Amino acid sequence: MAHDNDIAIIGWNISPMVRNTEHTEAQMLLEVITGAVTDAGITRKEVDFTCAGSCDYVAGQAFSFVQNIDAIGAWPPKRDSHVEMDGAWALYEAWLRLQMDDIDIAVAMGSGRSSTADPELIYSMEMDPYYLAPLGADAMSFAAIQARALLDAGKVTERQMAEVAARTRRDGKSRDYNQVTGDFDVDALLATDYVRAPLRRHDLPPITDGACAMVIARADKARELCENPIWITGFAHYSELHNPGMRDLRSSNSTTLAAKAAGIEEGPIEVAEIQSAFTHEEPLLVEALGLGPDTVINPSGGPQAANPIMATGLVRIAEAAGQIRDNGKHRTLGHSTSGPCLQQNLVCILEGGK
Amino acid sequence: MAGTVESTIKFPYKRSLGPVLGAFMTALTEQRIMGIRSGGRVIVPPLEWDPDTGVELAHDFVDVGPAGTVESWTWVAKPTAQHPLDHPFAFALVKLDGADTALMHAVDAGSIDAMSTGMRVAPRWKAERKGHITDLDAFVPGETPETHEGGGAEEPVTMMDYDATITYRIPTTANQLRSDQASEQGRFLGLKCPICNRTYTGGRGYCPIDAIELGEEHEVDLPQKGVITNYTIITPTPYPGQTATEPFSRVHVWLDGTDVVLGYQTLLDVPNDDVHIGMRVEAVWASEGEKVDKDPRMEGNLIGFLPTGEPDNTDPDLVNRLH
Ligand SMILES: [Zn+2]
Numbered sequence: 001m002a003h004d005n006d007i008a009i010i011g012w013n014i015s016p017m018v019r020n021t022e023h024t025e026a027q028m029l030l031e032v033i034t035g036a037v038t039d040a041g042i043t044r045k046e047v048d049f050t051c052a053g054s055c056d057y058v059a060g061q062a063f064s065f066v067q068n069i070d071a072i073g074a075w076p077p078k079r080d081s082h083v084e085m086d087g088a089w090a091l092y093e094a095w096l097r098l099q100m101d102d103i104d105i106a107v108a109m110g111s112g113r114s115s116t117a118d119p120e121l122i123y124s125m126e127m128d129p130y131y132l133a134p135l136g137a138d139a140m141s142f143a144a145i146q147a148r149a150l151l152d153a154g155k156v157t158e159r160q161m162a163e164v165a166a167r168t169r170r171d172g173k174s175r176d177y178n179q180v181t182g183d184f185d186v187d188a189l190l191a192t193d194y195v196r197a198p199l200r201r202h203d204l205p206p207i208t209d210g211a212c213a214m215v216i217a218r219a220d221k222a223r224e225l226c227e228n229p230i231w232i233t234g235f236a237h238y239s240e241l242h243n244p245g246m247r248d249l250r251s252s253n254s255t256t257l258a259a260k261a262a263g264i265e266e267g268p269i270e271v272a273e274i275q276s277a278f279t280h281e282e283p284l285l286v287e288a289l290g291l292g293p294d295t296v297i298n299p300s301g302g303p304q305a306a307n308p309i310m311a312t313g314l315v316r317i318a319e320a321a322g323q324i325r326d327n328g329k330h331r332t333l334g335h336s337t338s339g340p341c342l343q344q345n346l347v348c349i350l351e352g353g354k
Numbered sequence: 355m356a357g358t359v360e361s362t363i364k365f366p367y368k369r370s371l372g373p374v375l376g377a378f379m380t381a382l383t384e385q386r387i388m389g390i391r392s393g394g395r396v397i398v399p400p401l402e403w404d405p406d407t408g409v410e411l412a413h414d415f416v417d418v419g420p421a422g423t424v425e426s427w428t429w430v431a432k433p434t435a436q437h438p439l440d441h442p443f444a445f446a447l448v449k450l451d452g453a454d455t456a457l458m459h460a461v462d463a464g465s466i467d468a469m470s471t472g473m474r475v476a477p478r479w480k481a482e483r484k485g486h487i488t489d490l491d492a493f494v495p496g497e498t499p500e501t502h503e504g505g506g507a508e509e510p511v512t513m514m515d516y517d518a519t520i521t522y523r524i525p526t527t528a529n530q531l532r533s534d535q536a537s538e539q540g541r542f543l544g545l546k547c548p549i550c551n552r553t554y555t556g557g558r559g560y561c562p563i564d565a566i567e568l569g570e571e572h573e574v575d576l577p578q579k580g581v582i583t584n585y586t587i588i589t590p591t592p593y594p595g596q597t598a599t600e601p602f603s604r605v606h607v608w609l610d611g612t613d614v615v616l617g618y619q620t621l622l623d624v625p626n627d628d629v630h631i632g633m634r635v636e637a638v639w640a641s642e643g644e645k646v647d648k649d650p651r652m653e654g655n656l657i658g659f660l661p662t663g664e665p666d667n668t669d670p671d672l673v674n675r676l677h
Contacts, residue, residue, distance in 0.1 A: 023525075023527070024527060030565055034565065060520070070565075071562075072565065073562070073564060074562065075563040116523055116524050116525075117520050118434070120434050125518050129516055130399075130514065131458070131487055134487050134488060134514075134516050135438050136433075136436025137458060141428050144428030146426070148471065152426065195431075196429065196430060196431070197428055198428070243455075244458065245425075245456035245457055246397065246405055
């Protein structure tokens with residue numbers, strides 16, 4: 001099943017997910033990188049390439065990623081890169097870089113402290129600067145508009161959305177790092193007021209500070225270092241038009257294309273960890289991925305239980321990997337998304353075995 | 355938590371609009387909403403490229419609306435400072451009559467009960483229009499636009515302003531706090547790494563070489579004297595926050611017996627022509643609690659560095675010590 005030029009996940013670490021961290025972003029990364037390389041049974045010295053995902057607008061500082069390099073232990077100098085995207089895309093770049101065949105081990109990471117400013121104000125700055133940003137168009141409003149499009153189309157109900165919130169936050173109790181978990185009564189949730197109609201408070205992700213790091217290696221090195229490498233058998237991302245007014249919000253074409261390109265149809269997916277930050281996004285993404293009722297969705301609690309912007313997607317892939325290493329699963333999926341109303345979508349398919 | 359530092363960052367962007375967005379913004383000043391033809395479709399707001407193929411579109415503009423239909427919407431009960439209205443409103447996707455795509459904008463409906471998918475809305479224009487998406491003040495329920503006397507811009511609109519402001523509250527780490535306190539007392543606090551023996555300033559809390567945490571047990575007081583390893587003469591250009599008007603120097607100071615080079619420091623009482631590498635300098639601090647007129651970017655109570663008058667350090671490699 002694994003080929004000589006395949007690449008495998010051999011270690012990772014997820015930080016505590018909190019509303020207000022006292023750590024700097026570099027300190028958060030320091031801890032998760034140490035955790036990830038320890039998990040992989042290596043040291044920083046053996047890492048040939050690093051790629052980080054973070055956001056200057058979230059950090060409140062231009063070139064904030066330069067300080068984060070301190071967490072890597074970049075002496076002697078390392079090959080390093082950065083994406084202004086979720087750590088899942090940093091992993092994608094690291095995966096591509098290893099395929100150049102000249103180096104063996106890479107670390108990908110994602111980090112963000114959303115607590116330091118109002119995420120609503122930050123998000124709108126990242127939108128189209130002519131038509132959307134000057135309106136202060138924020139993530140919650142975009143999500144609410146897409147939720148209503150799905151409700152109007154009969155593709156989801158407000159009760160289903162509340163059920164997603166209750167299920168994921170109940171399942172999220174299984175992870176010590178999570179931020180918002182517990183047992184919630186669906187009828188009680190539905191009795192609460194809208195925050196941004198048709199979204200209620202339970203439909204929204206928490207505001208989270210956190211980080212995640214992951215170690216990947218080429219096949220020979222992965223087998224040498226790891227008894228049970230988790231193979232990345234498919235990895236793809238697609239993007240759609242930016243402006244949500246020009247898209248059909250009742251579907252997610254880029255998700256479907258990414259899933260097909262990653263080879264989702266080659267076998268059943270036992271667990272999918274998807275970046276459905278808003279409850280209505282779960283049924284939409286599950287349909288776009290073509291998953292059936294046998295696939296378990298977000299047993300970690302997903303972004304509903306902890307939503308560290310810039311790391312949420314990488315945490316999904318780490319959780320999907322954990323299902324294979326620690327929970328006996330064979331084929332799982334991690335998904336990440338970016339942009340208003342699920343503009344861009346990434347699918348990473350993982351398999352166990354030698 | 356040790357505390358937070360609050361800082362407000364302004365983002366005063368000026369953007370050029372180009373031939374398509376410029377035409378759209380100019381039409382807004384004339385209280386018209388304009389789309390662009392792309393194959394058989396009319397795209398509103400107009401794009402420069404065919405969204406399906408990426409091919410550049412001919413500038414075949416067409417007026418749409420003025421009224422349109424709400425395709426989806428949300429109710430904003432508590433607007434942010436960046437939202438177009440300061441009272442509760444709807445954000446909606448409005449498909450204007452004659453358009454094939456929807457324009458996102460505000461609907462000033464008064465109440466959530468007045469909103470529904472499929473409702474008809476028309477634009478309410480601002481009295482003062484400058485070629486900006488908010489010249490369209492908001493949509494209002496109904497078929498009738500609310501317009502004003504008077505024409506549009508005298509010249510085609512080519513630029514637009516986008517001003518955003520975000521306030522950050524950055525937590526201060528315990529290391530940073532102790533470093534700040536030392537600075538208030540006229541001391542440089544360093545952190546000495548037990549692995550590589552390098553010394554760091556500024557309370558960053560880790561060794562970037564060995565990637566280990568450094569804390570209170572690794573703290574050391576650093577010397578007050580050092581040598582200039584490099585410098586630059588800055589000719590001020592106007593930008594927000596720049597108050598200097600005459601050229602001034604910034605120097606890198608390598609503190610004696612350490613690995614610490616403090617970058618971009620203020621050098622006091624030295625004419626720009628006399629600044630040179632190898633000059634011996636000493637830190638000058640304001641006394642605790644004293645209010646001084648100093649560069650706000652300098653740490654704590656450090657005013658800057660003064661020459662000691664000692665003979666120069668003539669090591670030719672000094673220039674390479676930038677950090
Ligand atoms: Zn060290």
